[in-house]
Structure formats: structure tokens, C-alpha cells
Amino acid sequence: MNDLAGKHIVLGLTGGIACYKAAELCRALVKEGSTVQVVMTAAAEQFITPVTMQALSNRPVYDSQWDAREANNMPHINLSREADAILIAPCSADFMAKLLHGRADDLLSLMCLARPIGKVPLLIAPAMNREMWAHPATVRNVAQLKSDGAKVFDVGCGDQACGETGDGRMLEAQELLDDVIAFFQPKTLLGQHVLVTAGPTYEAIDPVRGITNLSSGKMGFSIARAAREAGAEVTLVAGPVHLPTPRGVKRIDVKSASNMLEATVGCAQIASVFIATAAVADWRPDNAADQKIKKDNSGEVPRLTFVENPDILATLAQSPRGKSGELYCVGFAAESQDLLANAQAKRLRKGVPLLVGNIGPATFGQDDNALLLVDAFGVKDLARDSKLALGRKLIAEIANRIGARGQA
Ligand code: CTP
Numbered sequence: 004m005n006d007l008a009g010k011h012i013v014l015g016l017t018g019g020i021a022c023y024k025a026a027e028l029c030r031a032l033v034k035e036g037s038t039v040q041v042v043m044t045a046a047a048e049q050f051i052t053p054v055t056m057q058a059l060s061n062r063p064v065y066d067s068q069w070d071a072r073e074a075n076n077m078p079h080i081n082l083s084r085e086a087d088a089i090l091i092a093p094c095s096a097d098f099m100a101k102l103l104h105g106r107a108d109d110l111l112s113l114m115c116l117a118r119p120i121g122k123v124p125l126l127i128a129p130a131m132n133r134e135m136w137a138h139p140a141t142v143r144n145v146a147q148l149k150s151d152g153a154k155v156f157d158v159g160c161g162d163q164a165c166g167e168t169g170d171g172r173m174l175e176a177q178e179l180l181d182d183v184i185a186f187f188q189p190k191t192l193l194g195q196h197v198l199v200t201a202g203p204t205y206e207a208i209d210p211v212r213g214i215t216n217l218s219s220g221k222m223g224f225s226i227a228r229a230a231r232e233a234g235a236e237v238t239l240v241a242g243p244v245h246l247p248t249p250r251g252v253k254r255i256d257v258k259s260a261s262n263m264l265e266a267t268v269g270c271a272q273i274a275s276v277f278i279a280t281a282a283v284a285d286w287r288p289d290n291a292a293d294q295k296i297k298k299d300n301s302g303e304v305p306r307l308t309f310v311e312n313p314d315i316l317a318t319l320a321q322s323p324r325g326k327s328g329e330l331y332c333v334g335f336a337a338e339s340q341d342l343l344a345n346a347q348a349k350r351l352r353k354g355v356p357l358l359v360g361n362i363g364p365a366t367f368g369q370d371d372n373a374l375l376l377v378d379a380f381g382v383k384d385l386a387r388d389s390k391l392a393l394g395r396k397l398i399a400e401i402a403n404r405i406g407a408r409g410q411a
Contacts, residue, residue: 005036018046021093021130021173028176083118093130133169190234191402197230198274200281202242209292217367218282220244225394260312279316337363
């Protein structure tokens with residue numbers, strides 16, 4: 004996907020060993036569809052050369068406010084006017100201190116000061132030693148930069164180039180890319196807390212065997228990411244899947260339907276939206292054996308009996324918060340045929356305001372899907388697309404509906 008198509012980003016590098024990560028970040032930004040203009044301070048050039056950054060961005064690098072290539076000799080004006088954002092990665096402690104004082108004695112700081120503040124956001128990816136990061140001066144500076152309107156990304160925690168361990172590393176290129184993409188998404192769910200279930204459940208037969216299904220969890224993870232991008236607090240209750248946790252999302256791993264119910268009910272107290280994408284097993288073996296069931300060569304095969312699992316969605320939809328609409332519940336229907344009729348019937352059966360239908364066998368494990376939204380007012384098709392794109396569209400639809408609920 005080209006999530007940054009049409010965007011032009013000025014990537015500023017200041018002095019720090021994390022400059023090596025800026026090379027990868029530049030590549031990632033370009034790959035995601037944006038054009039990138041690199042601007043470097045003299046200190047950054049001690050760590051990585053403009054030749055490398057030019058090769059990766061496919062544009063000459065700027066490093067001086069006296070650069071005569073610009074006809075008016077004002078690179079600080081020209082470069083900032085065409086940007087959709089200025090991203091400083093890495094941003095040193097010294098450069099943050101400089102920014103908040105409005106100092107402007109090199110091209111990058113001059114450009115940040117001269118940018119049209121309401122039109123060109125300033126994104127900062129700090130990178131420094133853990134003591135520098137924890138120093139009261141830095142803490143103060145970060146707070147001031149935020150209140151001046153800059154977006155300051157988190158720092159990573161771990162081994163540092165100096166040999167120490169702690170907070171202050173610059174985030175990895177992929178993490179920063181995700182944060183930049185999220186920054187540009189509309190913030191339609193600010194102030195909301197979204198709870199998502201995703202993936203299959205695993206119902207034990209004995210300690211080494213169990214019953215599960217083909218759900219990959221990708222749709223639910225994409226929805227959790229999209230909700231986070233839209234500004235919500237997000238909790239993701241995930242069955243056994245091998246997927247990375249979307250940035251900024253709180254994840255709770257569970258195995259069985261009973262585990263999922265317990266985790267979900269606990270989190271639902273503070274949630275305002277619940278999206279049930281999990282393919283919860285409808286039944287579980289009646290009584291799972293404590294020890295492995297052994298083959299005894301008698302020719303006898305074990306006979307399994309089942310009990311029904313709790314219905315997590317129906318439980319929450321029928322709870323007082325669900326019924327009053329304080330918790331807006333969205334169900335999914337994985338069907339193999341008659342999608343519309345099944346989805347409409349399931350919406351009424353589960354008692355939810357919105358039900359999203361999809362054809363299970365056509366989507367399990369895939370990166371794309373097609374959705375059918377069914378609510379009390381009608382039906383809406385979301386045509387086949389990537390699961391992330393559909394997740395964003397679904398979040399926009401939910402935001403519209405709970406916006407309308409807020410005004411009702
Ligand atoms: N669901 C749930 N708990 C269950 C079963 C389902 O929370 N024990 C949720 C799913 O996460 C989904 C919706 O209910 O949002 C519908 O799931 P689905 O498996 O399609 O429906 P079922 O209730 O199993 O109905 P049917 O067997 O008729 O398809």
C-alpha cells in the first residue's frame with residue numbers, strides 16, 4: 004500500500020548515532036509513496052554522508068542556509084513551503100533545546116522556525132543517551148515542544164551505542180514509518196476507547212491437543228491499528244496468532260473462548276466501542292483431559308462430547324452498557340453463503356446496532372477482504388480492498404455512527 008502517496012516530507016537529520024537508522028527511514032518513506040527532501044546539520048554529517056542520503060532520497064541534500072542553488076537564496080523558505088511535514092529523525096537533545104528557543108543559526112532550525120506553523124507540522128523523533136533523555140532539562144524541553152504544537156514521538160528502550168541500557172534510543176525505521184502514517188490519518192475517534200477481539204480461540208482436548216479454526220486475526224489487527232490511528236485508546240484481546248502488535252495498542256493474549264470472555268468483560272467496563280472480529284469456537288470439549296490421552300492399541304478411539312461456549316458479543320451487547328448504547332457493539336459474521344440474509348438475522352439475534360458480514364473461506368488468512376455493513380438503516384458494501392484499508396473505512400463508518408449517537 005502507498006499510505007504516503009502524494010505527501011512531501013522534509014527529513015531533517017541532526018547529530019547522533021541514530022543517523023544510521025535515518026537511511027532506512029528515508030527508504031521506507033519513499034517506498035510508501037512520499038517524496039523526501041533531506042536536510043542535514045553539520046553534526047549529522049559526522050555520522051552519515053549526504054551522498055548516502057541523496058542516493059536514498061533521489062534528491063540533492065541541503066545542509067546550508069547559504070545554499071546558492073535556490074534562485075532567491077532562501078532554501079529555508081522554499082523547502083518548508085512545499086512540505087506536508089518536517090520530520091526530524093534523529094532529533095538530538097541539543098537540537099530540541101534549540102528549537103524551543105526559536106534559534107535559527109543553521110538551515111534546519113531556520114526552516115523549522117520559518118515554516119507556516121498551521122500548515123506544516125513538525126514531527127520529532129528524539130534520540131539520545133538515557134541520562135540525557137531523563138534529565139529535567141530534556142523533560143522540560145519535550146513538554147514545551149509539545150505545547151508549542153510539535154508532535155514528539157516516543158523513544159525506544161534497550162541497548163544504547165554508549166554501552167548503557169535504557170530509554171532514549173530512536174525508534175526503529177518501521178516504527179517511525181507507522182507513526183508518520185498514523186499522524187496523517189483523520190482523528191475521528193479521539194477520546195474513545197475501542198476494544199477489539201481478534202483471531203481464533205483454542206479449545207483444549209488434553210494438554211497437547213486442541214481444536215481451533217483458520218482465522219488469521221489479520222482483519223481484527225488491522226481494525227485495532229486503524230482505531231489507534233484514528234486517535235482512540237485501543238485494547239486488543241487476541242487469540243493464538245502470530246502477528247505483531249499494532250503500535251500504541253494494548254494487547255492481551257488469550258487461548259480459549261472462556262479466557263477471551265473474561266479478558267473482554269474486564270476491559271469492557273471502560274470501553275466505548277466493542278468490535279468483535281474473533282472467530283470464537285462455538286463449542287469446546289466437555290471436559291479436557293488433565294493428562295495426554297494415550298493410544299492403548301485396543302482399537303478404541305476417544306469419543307469427544309462438547310459444550311457450548313459463552314457468546315462474548317451477545318454477553319456484552321446484552322449488558323447494561325451495551326443495551327444503553329454507552330458501549331457501541333459491532334459484530335462480525337463469517338459466513339459461507341447468503342451473506343446478506345445471514346448478516347441481517349445475526350444482527351438481530353446478537354442485538355447489536357452494526358453487523359459486518361464477510362465470506363469466511365474467501366478471507367481467512369488473506370490480506371484482503373470485502374465487507375457488508377448491516378444496520379437498522381440499511382446495507383452498505385465496502386468493496387474488496389486490503390484489510391488495513393477496510394479497517395480504516397470501517398472505523399470511519401463507526402465514528403460517523405457514534406458521532407450521530409452523541410448528538411441524539
Ligand atoms: N462471537 C462471540 N462469541 C461466540 C461466538 C461468536 O463473541 N461464542 C462473535 C464473533 O466474534 C462475531 C459474531 O459473534 O462478531 C458472530 O460470529 P459467528 O461465528 O459468525 O456467528 P455464530 O454466533 O457462531 O453464529 P452461526 O453459527 O450461526 O454462524
